[in-house]
Amino acid sequence: MRVIAIVNQKGGCGKTTSTVNLGGALAADGSSVLVVDLDPQAHATLALGIDPEELDQNLYEILVEPPGARRIEDVILNVSSNLDLAPSSIVLSALEQKLASERHEERTERLAAALDGLTSHYDYVLIDCPPNVGLLTFNALRAASEVVIPLEMSFFAVDGVQKLLETVALLSDRIGHDLSVRILPTLYDGRTRYARRTLGEVRELFKDLCFDSVIRLNVKLREAAHSGVPISKYAPSANGARDYAAFAIELDASPPTTLRNDIPNEKTQQISAREVVVRYRDAEAGEVRIAGDFNGWIPDKGVRSIIESEGETRIWTKILQLPPGTYHYRYVVDGEWSRDPNNADWVPTSTGQENSVLVVR
Numbered sequence: 564m565r566v567i568a569i570v571n572q573k574g575g576c577g578k579t580t581s582t583v584n585l586g587g588a589l590a591a592d593g594s595s596v597l598v599v600d601l602d603p604q605a606h607a608t609l610a611l612g613i614d615p616e617e618l619d620q621n622l623y624e625i626l627v628e629p630p631g632a633r634r635i636e637d638v639i640l641n642v643s644s645n646l647d648l649a650p651s652s653i654v655l656s657a658l659e660q661k662l663a664s665e666r667h668e669e670r671t672e673r674l675a676a677a678l679d680g681l682t683s684h685y686d687y688v689l690i691d692c693p694p695n696v697g698l699l700t701f702n703a704l705r706a707a708s709e710v711v712i713p714l715e716m717s718f719f720a721v722d723g724v725q726k727l728l729e730t731v732a733l734l735s736d737r738i739g740h741d742l743s744v745r746i747l748p749t750l751y752d753g754r755t756r757y758a759r760r761t762l763g764e765v766r767e768l769f770k771d772l773c774f775d776s777v778i779r780l781n782v783k784l785r786e787a788a789h790s791g792v793p794i795s796k797y798a799p800s801a802n803g804a805r806d807y808a809a810f811a812i813e814l815d816a817s818p819p820t821t822l823r824n825d826i827p828n829e830k831t832q833q834i835s836a837r838e839v840v841v842r843y844r845d846a847e848a849g850e851v852r853i854a855g856d857f858n859g860w861i862p863d864k865g866v867r868s869i870i871e872s873e874g875e876t877r878i879w880t881k882i883l884q885l886p887p888g889t890y891h892y893r894y895v896v897d898g899e900w901s902r903d904p905n906n907a908d909w910v911p912t913s914t915g916q917e918n919s920v921l922v923v924r
């Protein structure tokens with residue numbers, strides 16, 4: 564069972580559309596799929612033709628109880644062949660407050676425990692997350708081993724996703740398990756030069772973290788959501804249906820890459836990697852991390868840090884293991900992304916940001 568959380572704190576980037584239509588496409592290909600609607604807006608529930616107000620029970624009843632008290636199957640509905648739904652409702656927004664007195668650890672494992680108790684077999688569990696990183700998203704990340712980040716091909720797309728990758732890396736550290744994170748370009752309008760450039764930049768920055776599939780802008784996707792069925796049923800020959808079908812095939816064929824396991828192992832490092840040391844000096848900064856194409860733009864992933872003081876100034880030494888090549892990177896200073904002030908070699912990106920350049924010979 565592959566448990567995949569569809570996450571992005573930005574609203575309207577295609578999380579729900581991707582959850583429902585990926586679910587529809589996988590189900591059409593013969594996989595058994597459970598869609599977990601973890602957003603109090605209940606858009607995935609509605610997009611699968613279920614009116615949350617007509618249900619007596621929803622995920623809230625399961626998650627509010629201690630693990631093991633209720634079975635998630637009690638609220639799961641079958642919506643079409645191979646496709647089931649654990650529905651949401653606006654009451655889910657009360658969960659955070661309701662569980663406020665519990666330890667963080669216990670509050671965030673509710674969904675994972677509920678899925679552990681599943682007796683039905685699913686090939687895929689797809690979790691639609693709300694547009695924020697609160698308790699519900701925490702529960703999703705804890706339950707999942709993979710994360711798909713739908714990324715709208717718009718001007719600030721890249722900036723936002725770097726912050727999100729940072730958050731996911733921090734959360735996965737806190738949660739204590741590896742997450743494979745990948746990016747799905749969405750709402751792509753290939754007629755505009757600017758969308759083409761953004762896609763190019765996203766591919767260049769995130770390389771293998773980015774799926775090959777791209778979801779184009781397609782009004783039929785919006786119509787399908789309103790009519791309460793996945794696009795694979797609503798308009799099987801529309802571009803939206805083709806794009807999600809292609810994405811389903813790519814996802815099904817590609818095993819997850821984990822955040823930490825893709826760091827080169829010691830043996831390959833001995834053969835090919837060089838130790839590269841960079842330093843950042845500052846009297847004001849509280850936390851300095853480094854992110855670049857060498858670590859999938861996930862701050863400090865695979866990097867050894869040493870912090871020293873020289874009077875008021877603190878010095879962050881970052882030790883990287885890199886095979887020969889040219890790399891782009893930025894520092895993340897108290898959450899702000901900026902180029903290396905001590906490195907005169909930098910390049911502007913197409914979205915107006917600045918990447919420092921590092922050449923390892």
Ligand SMILES: Nc1ncnc2c1ncn2[C@@H]1O[C@H](COP(=O)(O)OP(=O)(O)OP(=O)(O)O)[C@@H](O)[C@H]1O
Nearest residue numbers: 574575576577578579580694750779780781782785
């Ligand atoms: N590829 C697309 N082409 C056209 N419209 C789309 C596409 N993807 C999503 N939409 C539409 O854009 C709107 C936002 O999409 P969606 O609800 O999937 O985003 P979301 O990330 O789940 O939003 P939220 O953060 O509010 O949960 C919806 O009206 C949806 O129908």
Ligand SMILES: [Mg+2]
Nearest residue numbers: 578579602606
């Ligand atoms: Mg949504």
